[in-house]
Amino acid sequence: MNKDSKIYVAGHGGLVGAAIVRRLKAEGYDNLILRTHDELDLTRQVSVEAFFEKQRPDFVFLAAAKVGGILANSSYPAEFIYQNMLIEANMIHASHCYGVKKLLFLGSSCIYPKHCPQPMKEEHLLSGYLEPSNEPYAVAKIAGIKLCQAYNRQYGTCFISLMPTNLYGPGDNFDLKTSHVLPALIRKFHEAKNGDCSFVEIWGTGTPRREFLHVDDLADACLFLMNSYDASEIINVGIGKDLSILELAQVIARVVRFKGDLRFDSNKPDGTPVKLLDVSRLNALGWQPKISLVEGIKGVYQAYASSQYGQS
Numbered sequence: 303m304n305k306d307s308k309i310y311v312a313g314h315g316g317l318v319g320a321a322i323v324r325r326l327k328a329e330g331y332d333n334l335i336l337r338t339h340d341e342l343d344l345t346r347q348v349s350v351e352a353f354f355e356k357q358r359p360d361f362v363f364l365a366a367a368k369v370g371g372i373l374a375n376s377s378y379p380a381e382f383i384y385q386n387m388l389i390e391a392n393m394i395h396a397s398h399c400y401g402v403k404k405l406l407f408l409g410s411s412c413i414y415p416k417h418c419p420q421p422m423k424e425e426h427l428l429s430g431y432l433e434p435s436n437e438p439y440a441v442a443k444i445a446g447i448k449l450c451q452a453y454n455r456q457y458g459t460c461f462i463s464l465m466p467t468n469l470y471g472p473g474d475n476f477d478l479k480t481s482h483v484l485p486a487l488i489r490k491f492h493e494a495k496n497g498d499c500s501f502v503e504i505w506g507t508g509t510p511r512r513e514f515l516h517v518d519d520l521a522d523a524c525l526f527l528m529n530s531y532d533a534s535e536i537i538n539v540g541i542g543k544d545l546s547i548l549e550l551a552q553v554i555a556r557v558v559r560f561k562g563d564l565r566f567d568s569n570k571p572d573g574t575p576v577k578l579l580d581v582s583r584l585n586a587l588g589w590q591p592k593i594s595l596v597e598g599i600k601g602v603y604q605a606y607a608s609s610q611y612g613q614s
Contacts, residue, residue, distance in 0.1 A: 313366030364393050368381060371481055408464055413444050483512070502560065503565045512547065516591070526587075
């Protein structure tokens, strides 16, 4: 990308899209095309194609998606598969039709099988059954990968696919009905501390292991790969280290300074037992994350606690 290239960041209002915009601006890319959902509904093919015909972006970061945690995925499976497949199909097809030089599609580590060998390598895709609790979302993301690969093969496009691990960072979703585990735990511990509660209840057994990547590190990886990676093969983006939900809760409790007990509700779902990405392909290209988990959680908690959300 040149500094004057027309760059469209789809989903710029979300966690990932906002981080990509921050990173682009910090690097001097100022010819950015941004649209809110009200301005452009990416599930509408006619609207998407009219936008591309008028704007003609050179590069596209496809960070727009319907996302959520276990509860949201379990409650709205039709919306998760339908909306994500429409967004991907419309965006990828329009990028081909209107001459986009390069598109970066953001998938998810949930594309890998529930009982995948650990750490999960890119070649493990479609080697086993998916985790049922987020299967519709995973199927949609796999469809996006295959769309990119099919268009590259048939039309010679340059559409790359990144599979980030679990993300967190500035602007995260703290709604307990739709959030992922890390921001949900931050809110629970914060409210328990302020409400003088003696314990915090946590979904599941605490034994599942997860890997967490700060969204600003992901944005850094996105720019790095947009400028240096052209292959159709998917590429994992993570830190290559994991910890149990119990250990995560203990880290957050220390950051929040909550002194009470942790209670795990084993009647609630755990999800996939282990999700750790093999990031050797990305590391071999020369990229490494910079933000430690404790440092990242401290920053997110400070922002949350000082926000209206955290004070309510």
